[in-house]
Amino acid sequence: MNASSPSPAQNQASTTSLYGGVTNRRVTVRDLAAAKQRGEKWAMLTAYDALTAGVFDEAGIPVLLVGDSAGNCHLGYETTVPVTMDQMVMLSAAVVRGTKRAMVVADLPFGSYQESPAQAMHNAARLMKDAGVGAVKLEGGERSARSIELLVEAGVPVMAHIGLTPQSVHALGGYPVQGRGDEAAHQMLRDAKAVQQAGAFAVVLEAVPAELAAQVTEQLAIPTVGIGGGADTDAQVLVWTDMAGMTAGRVPKFVKQYANLRAVLGDAARDFAEEVRTGTFPAEQHTFH
Ligand code: KIV
Numbered sequence: 001m002n003a004s005s006p007s008p009a010q011n012q013a014s015t016t017s018l019y020g021g022v023t024n025r026r027v028t029v030r031d032l033a034a035a036k037q038r039g040e041k042w043a044m045l046t047a048y049d050a051l052t053a054g055v056f057d058e059a060g061i062p063v064l065l066v067g068d069s070a071g072n073c074h075l076g077y078e079t080t081v082p083v084t085m086d087q088m089v090m091l092s093a094a095v096v097r098g099t100k101r102a103m104v105v106a107d108l109p110f111g112s113y114q115e116s117p118a119q120a121m122h123n124a125a126r127l128m129k130d131a132g133v134g135a136v137k138l139e140g141g142e143r144s145a146r147s148i149e150l151l152v153e154a155g156v157p158v159m160a161h162i163g164l165t166p167q168s169v170h171a172l173g174g175y176p177v178q179g180r181g182d183e184a185a186h187q188m189l190r191d192a193k194a195v196q197q198a199g200a201f202a203v204v205l206e207a208v209p210a211e212l213a214a215q216v217t218e219q220l221a222i223p224t225v226g227i228g229g230g231a232d233t234d235a236q237v238l239v240w241t242d243m244a245g246m247t248a249g250r251v252p253k254f255v256k257q258y259a260n261l262r263a264v265l266g267d268a269a270r271d272f273a274e275e276v277r278t279g280t281f282p283a284e285q286h287t288f289h
Contacts, residue, residue, distance in 0.1 A: 018042050018062040026134060027062045027103040029157045029201040036223045036234050044105075044225055044237040048074040048091045050098025052240060057099040064099060065137065065159075065237060066092040068107040068167070073241045080166050083109040085123055092131035105159050106133040110167040113138050113147055120147035124156045137204065139165035141191020145198040152199030160195035162188065163229070164207035175252075177228070179212045192216045192224075204237065205229040207254070228254030 018027065018035050019042075035042055044063040047053035048070045056064055067073075070091055071080040092106040106127045113120035124136045135157035138144055148158045163178045179188040188208065195203050202223045205213045210230020217224040217233050226233030242251045245260040275281035 019060050023101065026101055029103075029135070031062070032103075032202060032223055032235075036221070042223075042235045044235055045240045045243065046070075046073070046237070047095045047098075047240060050094040053095040053098040053102070053104075056240070057102045061102060063235075064095055064102045064104050066095050066104065066106040066133070067137075067239065068109045069239050071109075073239055073247070079169050080107075081110050081169065083107075085109060085112050085126060088112075089126055089131045092127055092133050096132040103135060104133045105135040105137050106131060108136055108138045113144075117147040117150035121150055121154060121156075124151050124154075124158075128156065135159055135201070137161055139167050141188075142194040145194045148195055148198035148200050158198075158200045159202045159204065159225070160198075160200040161204040161206065162191045162195065163205045166206075175207065177207045177209065179208045185212050185215075188212060189216060189219065192220055196220050196222050202235070205233060207252075228252060 018031060018040060032042070042062050044065055045056050045061050046067040046069055047056055047064045048066060053064055066088065068080040068083045068088065070087065071077040071083040074091070075083070075087065077083070088106055088109050092104065095106075096104050108120065108123055108127070112123040120138065127133050127136055136151070137159040138147065139161045141160070141162040144160065148160060151158050164172070164175055166175065169175065179185050192203055192205075200222060202225055203216075203220070204225045204227065205216060206226075207228040208216075208226075208230075210232065213224065213226055213229035214232035223234035225235040225237050227237045238255060239247075241247045242255040243258055245257040246262050246265075248262065251257065272281065
């Protein structure tokens with residue numbers, strides 16, 4: 001068997017549903033391309049540790065993103081800007097260890113790829129070799145096209161990220177919706193086409209008017225992954241702590257909370273503390289003799 005003749009498992013899986021069809025190997029870029037052809041929508045969640053990633057893998061989420069949102073959602077920073085390569089390697093390796101089937105995509109954090117395509121390649125290789133991820137993600141459209149091209153030529157699958165790019169929070173003055181107005185919309189289309197042309201296998205569209213996200217999705221051959229991009233993108237991604245109700249305080253308008261884990265965990269911790277205080281825990285069944 002050589003590189004141009006995929007194994008029977010690869011052939012079979014790329015024609016079946018992303019939900020349950022692929023069980024004996026990880027989801028690949030070919031599966032995602034085939035899903036776009038079929039018009040099958042898919043879900044991506046962030047994950048930052050082995051335990052949570054394992055839960056999402058068992059639930060059949062086909063793509064897990066070790067986002068640099070770990071900065072705000074896992075490591076206690078205010079933004080994604082301080083996140084380092086060492087942190088991304090550690091978190092990504094844990095997510096890979098905790099999963100069997102999902103494609104694991106890791107973010108290149110701020111400052112790890114903007115200097116040059118060579119810097120992007122160096123750090124993408126670290127994520128693939130030291131953490132074992134299947135793909136990397138980086139922010140930027142036309143401005144990142146040269147780096148995407150080099151990575152793809154070198155065999156690194158790249159997910160691009162345009163629209164609201166959180167690593168630019170200080171330049172943007174916050175997290176405003178992007179692509180409003182004719183010029184901004186045209187730039188978004190140029191950015192989307194530039195990353196596709198450079199070889200990206202998918203592109204995240206963050207905080208983009210739904211009509212524009214639909215137009216981008218229609219004009220691209222690669223899958224679009226929306227977060228605050230309306231219902232017409234090929235896939236949807238949410239930050240897991242937002243989706244599961246772990247985040248304290250306000251969440252963005254585009255978030256739907258599917259559980260209230262913060263309340264569940266808080267109640268469990270309060271019940272434990274109360275039982276310790278009153279001497280009801282540990283009981284006889286938790287005790288060795
Ligand atoms: O870092 C992240 O979690 C992301 C998603 C919001 C797409 O980039």
